[in-house]
Every structure is written in structure tokens, then in C-alpha cells.
Amino acid sequence: MNNMLTLTALQPLWAELFMAMMVMGFLIFGVFKGDQSTRLLTFLGILGLFFVSVLLMNAPLGKEPLLGGMLVQDVFGRNVKLILVVALAVSYMLSLKYLYDTGFVKFEFPILILLAGLGMFLMVSAHHLLSFYMALELQSLSLYILAAFHRNSAKSAEAGIKYFILGALSSGLILFGISLLYGFTGVLDYTQLGQIIAELEGIEKTGVVFGMMFLMAGLAFKISAVPFHMWTPDVYEGASLPVTAFFALAPKLAALALLLRLLVGPFEALVTDWQMVIMFLSVMSMVWAAFAGLVQKNLKRLMAYSSIGNMGYALLGVVMLTTEGVTATFFYLMLYLIMVAGVFAVMLCMQRDGVVFKQIEDLAGLSKNHPKLAYAMALLMFSMSGIPPLSGFFGKMIVFQEVVAQEMYVLALVGVLTSVVAAYYYLRIIKVMFFDAPDMPYSKGFGVFRNGVIIVSVLFAVFYVLRPDALLPFARTTATDLLTPPAIIQTHDIQLDN
Amino acid sequence: MITPDMLPSLAFYGFAFILVVSALGVITAKNPVYSVLLLILAFFNAAGLFVLLGAEFVAMILVIVYVGAVAVLFLFVVMMLDVDFKSLRKGAMHYVPLGVLLGGVLLIELFVLFKARFGTEVFPQADTLPEISNTQQIGAVLYTDYIFAFQVAGLILLVAMIGAIVLTHRTRPNVRRQNVAKQNATTQEDAMEIQQVETGKGI
Numbered sequence: 001m002n003n004m005l006t007l008t009a010l011q012p013l014w015a016e017l018f019m020a021m022m023v024m025g026f027l028i029f030g031v032f033k034g035d036q037s038t039r040l041l042t043f044l045g046i047l048g049l050f051f052v053s054v055l056l057m058n059a060p061l062g063k064e065p066l067l068g069g070m071l072v073q074d075v076f077g078r079n080v081k082l083i084l085v086v087a088l089a090v091s092y093m094l095s096l097k098y099l100y101d102t103g104f105v106k107f108e109f110p111i112l113i114l115l116a117g118l119g120m121f122l123m124v125s126a127h128h129l130l131s132f133y134m135a136l137e138l139q140s141l142s143l144y145i146l147a148a149f150h151r152n153s154a155k156s157a158e159a160g161i162k163y164f165i166l167g168a169l170s171s172g173l174i175l176f177g178i179s180l181l182y183g184f185t186g187v188l189d190y191t192q193l194g195q196i197i198a199e200l201e202g203i204e205k206t207g208v209v210f211g212m213m214f215l216m217a218g219l220a221f222k223i224s225a226v227p228f229h230m231w232t233p234d235v236y237e238g239a240s241l242p243v244t245a246f247f248a249l250a251p252k253l254a255a256l257a258l259l260l261r262l263l264v265g266p267f268e269a270l271v272t273d274w275q276m277v278i279m280f281l282s283v284m285s286m287v288w289a290a291f292a293g294l295v296q297k298n299l300k301r302l303m304a305y306s307s308i309g310n311m312g313y314a315l316l317g318v319v320m321l322t323t324e325g326v327t328a329t330f331f332y333l334m335l336y337l338i339m340v341a342g343v344f345a346v347m348l349c350m351q352r353d354g355v356v357f358k359q360i361e362d363l364a365g366l367s368k369n370h371p372k373l374a375y376a377m378a379l380l381m382f383s384m385s386g387i388p389p390l391s392g393f394f395g396k397m398i399v400f401q402e403v404v405a406q407e408m409y410v411l412a413l414v415g416v417l418t419s420v421v422a423a424y425y426y427l428r429i430i431k432v433m434f435f436d437a438p439d440m441p442y443s444k445g446f447g448v449f450r451n452g453v454i455i456v457s458v459l460f461a462v463f464y465v466l467r468p469d470a471l472l473p474f475a476r477t478t479a480t481d482l483l484t485p486p487a488i489i490q491t492h493d494i495q496l497d498n
Numbered sequence: 499m500i501t502p503d504m505l506p507s508l509a510f511y512g513f514a515f516i517l518v519v520s521a522l523g524v525i526t527a528k529n530p531v532y533s534v535l536l537l538i539l540a541f542f543n544a545a546g547l548f549v550l551l552g553a554e555f556v557a558m559i560l561v562i563v564y565v566g567a568v569a570v571l572f573l574f575v576v577m578m579l580d581v582d583f584k585s586l587r588k589g590a591m592h593y594v595p596l597g598v599l600l601g602g603v604l605l606i607e608l609f610v611l612f613k614a615r616f617g618t619e620v621f622p623q624a625d626t627l628p629e630i631s632n633t634q635q636i637g638a639v640l641y642t643d644y645i646f647a648f649q650v651a652g653l654i655l656l657v658a659m660i661g662a663i664v665l666t667h668r669t670r671p672n673v674r675r676q677n678v679a680k681q682n683a684t685t686q687e688d689a690m691e692i693q694q695v696e697t698g699k700g701i
Binding site: 071108111112122135137138142145148149160 | 643644645646647650651653654656657658660661663664
């Protein structure tokens with residue numbers, strides 16, 4: 001207990017520390033300079049995130065818990081954080097012009113995104129049920145505020161309240177699960193928890209399984225898997241568009257990483273108990289999202305259902321918990337995130353004099369008024385529905401390949417069938433854009449960032465076929481590291497003596 | 499005759515009696531302000547019971563958090579909102595049977611718990627008093643083993659503060675605010691105009 005917290009000892013966590021410093025610095029800067037500093041803060045944020053990624057790349061990685069067993073900085077966490085950094089930077093890029101166009105500039109916006117990002121980083125690294133919960137709350141609280149950020153709109157306030165209440169409910173479930181786990185095992189640390197759970201028998205094991213189920217239900221809220229998805233469409237619809245884009249890009253990945261670390265760590269011994277749950281969540285998400293998406297009229301709601309469905313596909317890879325399965329999950333999510341960034345960038349362009357249009361019918365005749373935008377959207381939609389040779393196809397292919405390899409044919413069948421159903425609503429967007437009577441054109445001048453995101457996203461979708469295994473090694477190292485059992489028995493014994 | 503070893507029992511009964519009476523007062527007082535004040539009295543007596551159990555940290559937190567913040571907030575709400583408590587009370591008698599039932603169940607539960615756990619002892623006491631106070635014990639781990647959780651809690655509170663300001667603070671353009679610096683910088687020339695008034699003419 002006499003080890004001092006020196007800056008060098010904290011080197012694995014420099015990225016997180018730097019982010020926290022950025023938050024404080026931005027806050028002071030913003031308070032003095034007022035809301036017009038938002039632009040500068042956003043640029044500084046992108047720059048800072050680049051620096052965070054450099055710190056992450058240089059962080060010493062290992063499975064040893066840091067800060068008294070609270071956190072761990074391993075390859076898995078590092079890789080997920082690198083994806084998160086990109087997602088945060090893209091959110092910054094997409095939000096800036098929108099804030100100024102709609103006249104709702106507040107310097108707290110980039111700060112809250114950064115705080116949510118910090119919460120996600122800590123979630124990914126959490127190695128203790130206490131730090132897990134604290135990090136989750138840091139992230140969730142920032143997200144609630146972001147959802148209600150456009151406070152003059154009743155929809156946004158409603159989204160904020162709804163998200164807050166259901167989020168608090170899920171936090172309650174998680175806390176109840178944690179209290180059951182603590183009651184039956186007496187520890188909170190992942191490593192010790194895993195060791196104790198592996199040896200439990202009878203009624204105590206049942207209690208731990210109950211706790212785990214509550215924990216998983218709470219986390220299913222956060223990744224919005226059916227039947228815990230009901231908040232998603234409303235929050236996506238109510239929150240302002242860049243916030244929705246941010247919600248679609250980052251938080252679910254962090255929550256999924258958190259869930260994965262729990263499932264392969266402390267709950268490894270209970271694999272037969274949670275496997276069915278994950279399978280259920282996955283199948284329900286795929287089926288429900290595919291059919292509910294058919295009747296949506298609002299583009300943001302449609303994207304919400306799309307994200308629910310895609311989480312279902314991603315969870316397919318987790319069911320087996322093989323290296324290849326988790327690889328498929330991460331591979332799928334990365335491809336999905338790149339497409340989603342492009343789709344939201346296109347949606348952000350649909351505005352006329354500061355008024356945003358978000359119904360599917362507002363896309364009518366986009367091919368006449370803005371042909372480039374329409375073709376970009378069309379390619380992204382084809383890609384999302386999984387039509388070869390676009391990138392979305394490869395994501396689905398890898399996932400289904402792995403499901404078939406594990407001889408779970410029913411799951412694969414459900415996945416393929418639901419993706420056919422879901423293709424309808426992606427293709428309907430293309431039909432509306434190209435064959436419906438055109439409306440008035442949207443405001444010109446989409447901004448460098450938006451154009452850049454659209455171009456990168458579309459080029460990626462189109463030319464991914466040339467290097468179809470480009471992101472696979474990255475996903476594979478992530479999955480391999482996650483599934484490597486930690487060899488830290490010695491440090492753990494020392495901790496027990498304290 | 500009161501002997502020193504009777505003092506803990508005496509203190510317990512004193513605190514417990516006032517606690518129960520003031521708690522009764524909270525729900526029976528006609529004036530809601532009295533209810534809140536009695537609630538504060540109940541909190542203080544509960545804090546006294548915690549001190550008797552050797553949990554002085556919880557006692558202080560109870561006083562600081564519940565009396566200092568929560569009860570005062572209640573008082574604000576009661577005084578500032580124009581709630582018609584008479585009409586709220588009107589249907590209350592309907593709920594008496596349900597209330598009696600729930601209260602009875604709770605009483606039986608408490609009785610069973612009391613029999614099962616404590617047997618013949620009058621009230622529980624800490625077995626042995628620890629050598630250092632529990633405030634020190636919490637402090638010893640809070641800033642070492644749990645420094646991370648402590649810091650993140652700070653960040654969460656920061657988020658809550660930012661959120662409260664973002665969601666409620668509005669800048670209204672036509673409000674006259676006091677600007678102390680401007681007031682202090684005002685000179686005689688800014689505020690006053692000296693005119694020579696000619697006799698019999700006025701300004």
C-alpha cells in the first residue's frame with residue numbers, strides 16, 4: 001500500500017489522464033471565451049484526440065491491473081479505444097457545422113463529448129465492478145445531457161428525460177446484479193471474482209447467475225439489444241442530429257467491450273448460462289429490428305432500428321466466444337461504423353436555412369437536386385444491406401461464415417433472412433431518392449468535414465473489395481488478446497494480503 | 499440512581515423516543531413547514547443513534563447530507579411551491595386500511611428479525627471498538643486504494659454540474675445586471691452634470 005502514484009507508474013493511463021486534463025482545460029477556456037470558442041475547442045479536440053491516439057499507441061500494455069486492480073490497459077482495450085478515438089473525432093467533425101447552422105452554439109458540447117469519451121475509455125479498461133460502474137455512470141450521464149442538449153425543442157427534452165429514466169432503470173438493474181455478486185462472492189475484482197465463481201456450487205452459484213443476469217440485462221439496455229431497446233428509437237429521433245450520430249458511433253462499442261470483458265473474465269465459468277441469453281438477445285434484435293424498421297417514416301428512427309439490428313449481427317460473433325467469433329464481431333462493427341459515419345454525414349446535409357429535414361420522404365428527388373449526395377447515399381445503403389462487392393457484404397459474410405463453422409445453422413438462417421427483410425428499408429431509401437418527385441433543393445455548402453467523411457466512407461465501401469482482409473488482422477489481435485487468460489496469479493496473492 | 503454504565507441505555511432511549519415522536523409528528527403535523535422541521539429533528543436523533551453504535555462517520559454524513567442539503571431543499575420546496583395541502587389530505591382516509599396492513603406486516607417482520615438476530619439483548623452494540631475511528635479507516639483507503647473511484651466520482655459530479663448549467667441557464671438579453679467593476683469605475687463626470695443655473699430662469 002506504500003507504492004506512490006508517480007507519473008511514470010501511471011504511464012499506461014496517460015491517454016485517459018490527458019483526456020481528463022483536456023476536459024478541465026477546455027472548460028476553463030470555454031468559461032472565459034464564451035460560446036464562440038466552440039469552433040476552436042472542436043478543432044483543439046480533434047488535435048487532442050490525435051495526441052490521445054499517439055499516447056495510446058505508446059502506452060505500455062499488459063494484463064496487470066493498475067491503480068489497485070481498478071483498471072487494465074491491454075491490447076484489447078487499446079484497440080477498442082483506438083476505434084473510439086476515431087468515432088469521437090468523426091463526431092466532432094460532423095457536429096461543428098450543424099451547431100453553427102442551427103444557431104445552437106454552446107461551448108459545453110465538445111466538452112461533454114469528450115467527457116463521454118473518457119467514460120467510454122474507462123469502461124473499456126474497467127477491471128473491477130466499482131470502476132465498471134463509475135465509468136458507466138460517467139459516460140451515461142454525459143450522454144443524457146447530450147440527448148437533451150437542444151433544450152428548446154420539446155422532442156430533445158423528451159429524449160433526454162426518456163433516456164435518463166430508462167438509463168437510471170438499467171443502472172439500477174446493474175447495481176442490483178453487482179450487489180448480488182458481491183453478496184455471494186465477497187469480492188469486486190474481476191480476477192478474484194472469476195476464481196471464486198469457478199469454484200461455486202449449488203445455491204450460491206444460482207445466486208451468482210441471478211446477479212449476472214441482472215448485470216447483462218442492464219448492459220443489454222446500454223447496447224440496446226431487443227427486448228431492452230425501447231429507448232433507442234425515441235432518443236435517436238429526439239436528440240439533435242450530430243448527437244444521434246455520436247450515439248450511433250461510439251457508446252455501444254464501449255458497452256459491448258465492457259460486456260465482453262465481463263463474459264470472458266469473471267463469468268467464464270458460467271458460459272453455458274449466458275450463452276443462451278446472448279443468443280436470445282442476438283436473434284430478437286435481428287428479427288425485431290428488421291420488421292420494426294419496415295414501418296418507419298423518420299430517417300433517425302430508421303437508423304435506430306438499423307443499429308439495433310446490426311448489434312444483433314455483431315452479437316452473433318459473441319455467442320460462440322471463439323477467437324474467430326469475436327474477431328468477426330469487431331470486424332463487423334468497424335465496417336458498420338464507417339458506413340454509419342457516412343450515412344449521418346449525408347443526413348446532416350439535408351437542411352435548408354438551418355432547418356433540418358429528417359423524414360424519409362424528404363429524400364425525394366435527391367438524385368435530381370444533389371446527384372453526388374444521392375449516389376453516395378445509395379452506395380452506402382447498398383453496402384448496409386450487404387450487397388456485394390461493397391464493404392457491408394464482407395462484414396456479414398465473416399460473421400455468417402463463423403456461425404456456420406460452429407454449426408449453428410438456425411442462427412445463420414435467421415441472420416440471412418432478417419438481412420433480406422432489412423434490405424427492404426435500405427432499398428426503399430434509394431427508391432425514394434431516385435424515383436420520387438423532387439422537392440426543393442437543400443442549402444448548398446456542406447462543409448469540408450462532411451464532404452470528407454462522406455468521401456472517405458463511400459470510397460471505403462466501394463474499394464474495400466480490393467483489400468478484403470484489411471481490417472481483419474486488427475480485429476483478430478483484439479479478439480486474441482481478449483481471450484488470452486491473464487497470468488497474474490502472483491500479483492493477485494499480494495493484493496489479498498492487504 | 500443513575501450509574502455511568504446506564505448512560506448508553508439512557509442515551510439510546512432518549513434518542514429513540516424523540517426520534518419516534520418527531521417521526522410521528524412529521525406525518526401528523528398540519529403545517530408542512532413543521533413537518534420538515536420535525537424531520538430535521540428526527541435526522542439529528544438518528545445521527546445520535548449512529549454515534550452510539552460507533553458509526554460516527556455515518557452520523558456526520560447523515561447530518562451534513564440530509565439535514566444540510568436534503569431537508570433544507572424540502573423546506574425550500576414547501577415554502578416556494580403553492581401546494582394546497584388541504585386537498586391532498588382529503589382522500590387520505592381511504593388508504594388507512596392499506597397503511598395499517600403494510601405497517602402491521604413491517605412490524606411483524608421487525609419483531610421476527612429482532613427475535614432471530616438479537617435474542618435477549620436490548621439493542622445491538624459494536625462488539626469491540628476499533629482502535630482508529632471509522633472516519634480514519636475510510637480516509638485511509640479512500641485516497642489510496644480507491645483513489646481512482648474517488649476521482650471518477652469527482653468527474654461525474656463535474657458532469658452533473660455542467661449538465662445543470664447547460665440545460666437550465668438562459669441568457670436573457672434585456673435584463674439589467676449589476677456590474678460592480680463598472681460601478682466602481684464610474685467617475686464624477688459620468689454620473690453628474692454640473693450646470694450653472696441663472697437666477698430666475700430655471701433649466
